[in-house]
Amino acid sequence: MAKVIIYPIxxxxxxxxxxxxxxxxxxxxxxxKDKVNTVGxxxxxLNITAEEPKKGLKYAAVEVPxxxxxxxxxxxxxxDEAEAAVIVNEASMAFGCMGCARxxxxxxxxxxxxxxxxxxxxxxxxxxxxxxxxYKIAEFLKSLPMESRS
Amino acid sequence: MxxxxxxxxxxxxxxxxxxxxxxxxxxxxxxVNAKLxxxxxxxxxxxxxGRDFGIEAASPDLRLMMARAxxxxxxxxxxxxxxxxxxxxCAEAAIVxxxxxxxxxxHSNIPVISYSFTERTTAATLMTRMEALTTIARRKHLxxxxxxxxxxxxxxxxxxxxxxxxxxxxxxxxxxxxxxIKVIDSATxxxxxxxxxxxxxxxxxxxxxxxxxxxxxxxxxFKAQLVQEEITVNSKGAxxxxxxxxxxxxxxxxxxxxxxxISVEDGIPGMFTMGGICAGASGRFLDMTAKRLGVEITELGxxxxxxxQEKVDMNSYCxxxxxQSLVNSLAKGSRPEDVAAAACHSVVEQIFEQQLQEVDVxxxxxxxxxxxxxxxxxxxxxxxxxxDVLVPKNSHLIGAxxxxxxxxxxxxx
Numbered sequence: 001m002a003k004v005i006i007y008p009i010x011x012x013x014x015x016x017x018x019x020x021x022x023x024x025x026x027x028x029x030x031x032x033k034d035k036v037n038t039v040g041x042x043x044x045x046l047n048i049t050a051e052e053p054k055k056g057l058k059y060a061a062v063e064v065p066x067x068x069x070x071x072x073x074x075x076x077x078x079x080d081e082a083e084a085a086v087i088v089n090e091a092s093m094a095f096g097c098m099g100c101a102r103x104x105x106x107x108x109x110x111x112x113x114x115x116x117x118x119x120x121x122x123x124x125x126x127x128x129x130x131x132x133x134x135y136k137i138a139e140f141l142k143s144l145p146m147e148s149r150s
Numbered sequence: 151m152x153x154x155x156x157x158x159x160x161x162x163x164x165x166x167x168x169x170x171x172x173x174x175x176x177x178x179x180x181x182v183n184a185k186l187x188x189x190x191x192x193x194x195x196x197x198x199x200g201r202d203f204g205i206e207a208a209s210p211d212l213r214l215m216m217a218r219a220x221x222x223x224x225x226x227x228x229x230x231x232x233x234x235x236x237x238x239x240c241a242e243a244a245i246v247x248x249x250x251x252x253x254x255x256x257h258s259n260i261p262v263i264s265y266s267f268t269e270r271t272t273a274a275t276l277m278t279r280m281e282a283l284t285t286i287a288r289r290k291h292l293x294x295x296x297x298x299x300x301x302x303x304x305x306x307x308x309x310x311x312x313x314x315x316x317x318x319x320x321x322x323x324x325x326x327x328x329x330x331i332k333v334i335d336s337a338t339x340x341x342x343x344x345x346x347x348x349x350x351x352x353x354x355x356x357x358x359x360x361x362x363x364x365x366x367x368x369x370x371x372f373k374a375q376l377v378q379e380e381i382t383v384n385s386k387g388a389x390x391x392x393x394x395x396x397x398x399x400x401x402x403x404x405x406x407x408x409x410x411x412i413s414v415e416d417g418i419p420g421m422f423t424m425g426g427i428c429a430g431a432s433g434r435f436l437d438m439t440a441k442r443l444g445v446e447i448t449e450l451g452x453x454x455x456x457x458x459q460e461k462v463d464m465n466s467y468c469x470x471x472x473x474q475s476l477v478n479s480l481a482k483g484s485r486p487e488d489v490a491a492a493a494c495h496s497v498v499e500q501i502f503e504q505q506l507q508e509v510d511v512x513x514x515x516x517x518x519x520x521x522x523x524x525x526x527x528x529x530x531x532x533x534x535x536x537x538d539v540l541v542p543k544n545s546h547l548i549g550a551x552x553x554x555x556x557x558x559x560x561x562x563x
Binding site: 042043044045046048049050051052053054063064065066067068069070071092093094097098099100101102 | 164165166168169170171176196197207208209210214236237238239240267268269270
């Protein structure tokens with residue numbers, strides 16, 4: 001089972017695909033769930049406090065907006081942990097979106113800098129492309145080792 | 151405040167929930183008996199909003215901002231005010247934030263404030279702005295008041311000076327102006343001066359209004375009927391003193407610690423911005439300049455009008471660096487009058503760069519606050535903007551007069 005980071009980072013479809021092929025998806029939903037359920041922190045809706053943008057300094061310098069660093073405090077550790085990645089480019093918003101284009105650019109860049117297996121595919125615009133899209137992702141996920149390196 | 155209707159404020163934002171400031175936004179709105187709501191939108195509109203609105207922003211949250219602004223303007227979302235906010239230092243967000251603010255301003259009468267946050271933004275930073283927004287939404291009847299009636303007092307506890315006035319039937323009959331040292335003691339001293347000059351006793355005063363940084367403390371001490379932030383009060387006081395209560399006006403208030411630019415329509419503030427990054431664009435910088443030149447602050451203005459700012463290179467974006475360029479220019483042999491002119495120019499240039507980019511300047515331009523009495527400041531502002539600058543009589547008493555005027559609404563109540 002490999003730890004596979006997905007992009008868009010909160011795509012339910014990608015997360016489900018990764019799981020179906022026996023790997024562990026690294027996705028935003030689970031991290032946000034952990035945040036929201038953190039006992040003793042009361043900062044709705046996401047329980048992100050002023051500490052998160054400071055933690056994000058590991059991934060982006062202080063001149064980068066607080067919203068980017070706050071997001072990176074969650075996304076960054078997932079990139080660190082990733083053993084493989086599936087990146088879907090030009091996806092529609094309904095497929096998954098992080099909200100901030102600058103965070104998206106940084107996320108993809110940092111994933112691409114890692115020496116891990118990466119599959120980059122374009123978001124499908126027709127049924128035919130859709131089939132091809134799922135096929136490519138399935139083949140990529142099948143090629144990943146079932147044993148995690150960590 | 152809690153007896154008044156809760157104000158619904160639409161949050162039109164990008165990233166506030168990820169920047170650690172959402173809790174502070176909730177805190178400040180709760181403290182002024184308001185509630186943040188997220189305007190509902192049709193999710194499909196996000197695909198087309200870029201073209202519909204005109205900015206094809208790359209960030210989906212900015213498209214969400216535009217869609218939410220559209221929902222507010224079209225009345226799909228029923229709100230009393232709008233708070234537009236995005237990350238500080240994001241260029242794309244700054245473009246969208248400004249255009250969304252202009253769009254709401256143009257297509258509705260809903261008051262709007264705009265702010266760019268960092269993770270260090272606190273509820274206290276936003277207090278004056280949010281208080282002004284909710285006041286405009288909640289107390290339009292009070293702000294529509296054009297005449298002061300009865301015997302009322304206004305006290306403005308500013309960061310540098312405390313001003314007090316006693317007013318009777320549209321006339322200032324007593325005034326006091328003292329440096330702010332201990333907030334309550336200074337307010338008492340200014341108030342007593344005003345009472346003495348007016349020849350009335352404190353118990354005869356029918357209503358008191360307080361404003362400025364110390365408004366809450368002195369409001370409680372003097373049992374004031376009106377405790378109000380400076381944006382509302384000063385814009386009201388400015389158009390009242392300038393006798394420009396009808397139609398459009400722009401008010402610029404250069405205070406001791408910060409400055410404000412307010413767009414006013416029929417005496418009611420609309421768009422406003424408040425600076426506070428550094429005291430370089432405040433009266434404090436002029437005060438320090440006067441000290442360094444060895445002149446009284448009251449003499450700085452007449453000195454400045456004799457000088458030529460072009461001869462001195464000065465940028466007081468930061469008060470420390472500003473003083474540094476002042477010292478350097480004097481060391482190079484610059485004339486004091488040129489340095490004084492440069493200091494006045496530097497202050498108004500920053501107001502132009504920081505505040506007036508977000509407020510449409512509509513004439514008359516009314517300059518108020520203690521700094522307006524320094525002749526070099528209105529001159530520099532007029533030269534920079536190429537329009538006439540109006541400095542009403544008693545422009546330094548603007549907050550106190552505005553408070554006394556608005557407090558008279560409580561005499562009748």
